[in-house]
Amino acid sequence: MGTARSAKGDIRIGISGWRYEPWRGVFYPKGLAQRRELEFASRMVPTIEINGSFYSLQRPAYYAAWRDETPDDFVFAVKAPKYITHLRRLKEIETPLANFFANGIFELRHKLGPILWQFPPMLPFKPDRFEAFFAMLPHDTAAAARIAQGHDERVADRMSLEVDRKRPMCHAVEIRHPSFVDPAFIAMLRHYKIALVVADTAGKWPLLEDLTADFVYVRLHGDKELYASGYSDAALDHWAARVDTWSRGAQVADAHLAAQKTAPKRATRDVYCYFDNDVKVHAPYDAATLSRKLGMESRIGERGAPLPEWLTAKPRQRAEGFTATKKKAQVAG
Secondary structure, eight states, X not given: OOEEOXXXXXXXXXXXXXXXXXXXXXXXXXXXXXXXXXHHHTTTSSEEEEOHHHHSOOOHHHHHHHHHHSOTTOEEEEEOOHIIIIISTXXXXXXXXXXXXXXXXXXXGGGEEEEEEEOOTTOOOOHHHHHHHHHHOOSBHHHHHHHHTTOOGGGTTSOOOOOSSOOBOOEEEEOOSGGGOOHHHHHHHHHHTOEEOEEEOTTSSOOOOOOOSSEEEEEEOOSSSTTTOOOOHHHHHHHHHHHHHHHTTOOOTTOOOSOSSOOOOOSOOEEXXXXXXXXXXXXXXXXXXXXXXXXXXXXXXXXXXOOOHHHHSOHHHHHHHHHHHHHHHHHHX
């Protein structure tokens, strides 16, 4: 279902967000209650970006519910608040950063994947500011919990400060200003083990493929029209070849690079790839096609498919049926 591990890193092909009105009756079957959309989507793809956290602080109960509504091996990426990246532009962010970590992401537990930091097009590369920011980022949940203790009253009624265990945390940054095409920026990311997002934005913003961490984070926003155009079969072949190469720890021969010094080859790299071309409901179907091109199973069918049987069953029957389907796929694979 969009994951693979065979002399490769873990490959997860997913979608950015899941609450989209145009998807109802197309990707989401007719008759599916809106409150069950995450339950459905998380059984179609193995990872989803949480976007609501970018726009406002959430609640621990939301994160806990999202954890409970998804399969045990599911992973969320969490988009960090634009208050930090866009409004404060990384200046005087100690308390906002604490509020973000205190706000409930620990409730995701083992389903917490990369934290995505997206920077606005008007923010250029300022070495001192970015160096200070990267040095602040925690690389495990215990360190994040210590930062969270610095929260203020804005999260007083929506806090979750306890971690169930010390877990690794990883970070990825998406840039949108040409000044980041700079070897010094790449060296800084490698020093702090932070991934540079490979972002396909229909040519609007820089597309860089420098490998800077032990994982690769890809966002496909549309190659012809931002957020709207679907990917052709040839375009998905192009991305499949890249994802496959990166997962094997290597770099593609024709990579778009900011630094001539390439990262050393690793045995493997995990790859997270998210389709954000959601406007015309291309994202889930492009994710399914890319998964299949990489030799992975996808449960996504035709547009407007009817409710699957497991969705119409009682809760216990749904859980048992999904477990049986997973076991059958694992045996077949």
